[in-house]
Amino acid sequence: MLILFLLMGIASFLYFAFLWTTTALSDIWIWLIIGLLHLFLSFLFRKKAKWKRNSLLFRAKVFCLSTYCIFIALFFALSFFLSRYKFGKAENNLDYVLVLGCELEDNRPSQTLKKRLELAANYAEDNPNTRFILVGGRGKYSASAESSVMYHALLRSGISGDRLLMEFYSKNTKEKIQFGLNSIAEWREELYFRDMEVQREKGLNFQDEEYSYIKEDVLEWEDRPPHVGILSSQYQLFHCMAFAKEEQEYYFVTMSAEEPLYLIPHYYTREVLSVLLGRLFHQI
Numbered sequence: 001m002l003i004l005f006l007l008m009g010i011a012s013f014l015y016f017a018f019l020w021t022t023t024a025l026s027d028i029w030i031w032l033i034i035g036l037l038h039l040f041l042s043f044l045f046r047k048k049a050k051w052k053r054n055s056l057l058f059r060a061k062v063f064c065l066s067t068y069c070i071f072i073a074l075f076f077a078l079s080f081f082l083s084r085y086k087f088g089k090a091e092n093n094l095d096y097v098l099v100l101g102c103e104l105e106d107n108r109p110s111q112t113l114k115k116r117l118e119l120a121a122n123y124a125e126d127n128p129n130t131r132f133i134l135v136g137g138r139g140k141y142s143a144s145a146e147s148s149v150m151y152h153a154l155l156r157s158g159i160s161g162d163r164l165l166m167e168f169y170s171k172n173t174k175e176k177i178q179f180g181l182n183s184i185a186e187w188r189e190e191l192y193f194r195d196m197e198v199q200r201e202k203g204l205n206f207q208d209e210e211y212s213y214i215k216e217d218v219l220e221w222e223d224r225p226p227h228v229g230i231l232s233s234q235y236q237l238f239h240c241m242a243f244a245k246e247e248q249e250y251y252f253v254t255m256s257a258e259e260p261l262y263l264i265p266h267y268y269t270r271e272v273l274s275v276l277l278g279r280l281f282h283q284i
Contacts, residue, residue, distance in 0.1 A: 001065070002045045009038030019266060024105045026140060027270060034269075041068065078275060079268045085238045087230075088253035093127050097229040097255065098180045100173070100240065101136020101146025109153055112233055112267075116257040117150060120231055121157040123255070130229075131187070132159070135167040135180040173236065177243040181250065184228065231255040235267040239274065242284040 012035030019028040041064060099120050103110050109117060120132060132154070136146025147166040154164060167183045170176040227250075230240045234256040244252050259267055278284035 002042050005038045005042035005045065009035045009042060012038060015265065018262075023263070024103050024110065024141065025263075025266065026103065028266065030270060030273070031266070074276075075269075075272050078272045082235055082238050082268060082271055082275075085234075085241075086254050086256065087237070087241045088251070090255070091227070091253060094130050094229045094253065095226040096184050097123065097130055097132050097231050098177070098184075099132055099134050099150060100176050100180075100230075100232040100236065101134065101150055102233070104139060104142045104144070104146060104149055107143050107149065109149055111260045112257075112263060113146070113150070115259065116231060116233065117153050117157070119255060119257045121154060121159060123229075123231075124154070124157075124159045124163065131163045131165065133165045133167060133180050133183050133187070135170050135176040135183075137167075137169050137171055173239050174243045177230075177240055181228075181244070181247050184226065184250075188226070225249055225251045227251045227253065229253045229255045231257065233257050233259045233267065235259060235264075235271045239271065239278075239284065242278075 012031045016028055016031035016035065019025055019031065044061060044064060097120060099116060102113050102116070104113070105111075124130060124132065134147040134150040134154075136150070138145045145166070145168045147168055151161075151164055151166050155161060165183055165187055167176075167179050170179045228244075230237065230244055230252055232240055232255075237254045237256060241252065241254060244250075275284065
């Protein structure tokens with residue numbers, strides 16, 4: 001166990017150094033804590049303890065090893081669950097797609113964000129009536145909002161600006177979902193009343209047979225709820241849906257973008273800790 005904990009500690013420090021030099025992630029400090037915990041465990045198991053129930057060191061070793069094993073089992077079980085999670089059935093011609101932003105690198109899309117934008121661009125090309133809500137504010141070390149960077153990237157991909165809406169103020173997953181859905185409601189209402197104004201200029205009213213309204217942007221009093229896709233990386237979809245399902249007037253479908261392989265350990269470690277803490281404090 002001594003060798004195992006020592007190697008895990010060293011690996012954690014090396015992974016921290018790798019992330020520090022190659023990414024702009026703001027929460028890589030967790031690998032320093034993980035490394036220190038493993039070094040503490042290696043130091044603890046370096047001390048010899050007699051096989052006695054009244055030995056304080058022996059009890060400490062049993063407690064630490066049991067807690068460690070339980071956490072590792074829980075970590076892998078949750079990681080497997082998050083890696084397979086999906087909600088709803090994939091479909092074409094969604095009314096809206098909520099594209100969640102993430103960290104920027106030198107004010108440009110990171111590798112993770114590029115994967116999400118690639119999926120959004122491909123879906124937009126195949127489904128010309130779908131509109132996209134780009135959510136994400138300005139990060140602590142970024143000059144631009146995530147949504148603004150996504151907007152210009154999708155424009156360069158050939159997506160019309162009329163199909164894109166930006167949300168600038170969200171800072172975390174919960175805010176991105178809530179503010180994004182609020183933006184959908186406001187956009188639908190704006191499009192509806194804009195269409196009404198066009199009809200009035202034509203001299204039409206609700207009673208006229210020629211009167212029409214935007215069918216793909218029906219308001220909340222229509223029978224069919226808007227179909228909304230939640231587009232993010234696979235590791236984050238469970239967290240997204242935990243907040244999205246609080247809104248009952250939408251039909252949701254998850255859309256999974258791949259993560260860069262070298263960031264999978266970091267993303268799933270961070271997400272497992274976030275889910276556990278969220279459950280502990282009744283936040284999700």
